[in-house]
Amino acid sequence: MSDVGRPRTPVLSRARIHLTALRIVDADGLAGLSMRKLAADLGVRAPSLYGHVASKDELLHAVANDLMEAVDISGFGTGDWRVGLRTWARSYRAALGAHPNMVPFLAFGPARRAASLRVADAVHGGLVGAGWPPRYATMIGASTKYLVVGAAMGSFARGFDDDVQVYRDRYPNLLDAPSLREHADEIDADSFELALDAFLDGLSTLYRTVVGRTP
């Protein structure tokens, strides 16, 4: 009558573990996820998890990979590289923004995440196919990723503290900083779109001089 030993029907599964882990990270942050807490939420003890998952790190990578599946690279099929970049960047940012607490982890490069490699491949192929020299394709892919990751981190950080009022005297140009917090989401979204527009606009100019035709 003890609760030791194999249960009649399996309690754990990789999918359920991933889902619960993500829910905890969303609710309590990356630091709020512990193997014991995760196990408790699953109605199990911590060591049992190691029959399904190699380590906490591997688990997080798997969850990260799940999230990256949502990134949309179909835009590169339109024949317009700017549409490809835009839809990629937007869906990428949306994927990160949906789980902001995962961003610090997701930012650690594609590494061996299959989903990220899939995207990197499509982006590079799309740009080269549109006429960009491979070297430029690499740099443009990197640049776009910078923008998205940076924006996601910024959103996550939510920047300015609650009592910025204290600094009013010393930083006169930040007088309206407190109001930023209220519209943080909107400002982040607008800033991202502005950056993307300006960036793509600048790239279009570059395209003409590098490739020698209009985009």
Place this chain on the structure above:
Amino acid sequence: MSDVGRPRTPVLSRARIHLTALRIVDADGLAGLSMRKLAADLGVRAPSLYGHVASKDELLHAVANDLMEAVDISGFGTGDWRVGLRTWARSYRAALGAHPNMVPFLAFGPARRAASLRVADAVHGGLVGAGWPPRYATMIGASTKYLVVGAAMGSFARGFDDDVQVYRDRYPNLLDAPSLREHADEIDADSFELALDAFLDGLSTLYRTVVGRTP
């Protein structure tokens, strides 16, 4: 003859603690910094640190603030907002790149870091002074930060794994990915400059339509 009690001359100081902490983070990463290890490197036991530092978090914020002192905002004094943005972005990226392991921590917004607020104030003031409407100044500052933070995270992550070769068949467009690793620094630097150029170029166009004169 015990090693308990107050020493003849003080062993610790805030400056020495900061310096040693940063050295550990540089060498062993953020996760490699523990209060016990830090204390050991300082020839002391962990609890002694708490006479000089409120918590590990506060310590890291202090170190982060030290790093942000190096960011250069003097470019906004030239009267050319593009020069201001460029020198800011470059020195910002350099400050982060000099201590890549600190980036994940530094990315958490200006918060109450005095040095970061100083910069934010100068940037906003410089842009508004150059004619940008406050709302645009906010977005441009945010966008630039996105780029810098994103680039710093990218550098930190170093992306592609050693044995990307494995994925050769599945990701045909990444055939030359392994070679990326060798020139990672160069590619990161070039990509950042490309992004900055394109971004500033796009902003110049925007400036003409928003402000109604050439930059």
Place this chain on the structure above:
DNA sequence: ACTCCAAACCGAACACTGTTAGGTTATAAG
């Protein structure tokens, strides 16, 4: 039907973490 292996859980334990409480000693102030 019976054996046997592997799957799936558990308890106990290890070495580690940040942090607090309270003890001990040296310096500086009155």
Place this chain on the structure above:
DNA sequence: CTTATAACCTAACAGTGTTCGGTTTGGAGT
């Protein structure tokens, strides 16, 4: 010369990721 306090210490707490070995069950092979 007392007294306060600054600066270190030891001991301890609750928590972490992870491993080892135990217990029970399902299912495959004969």
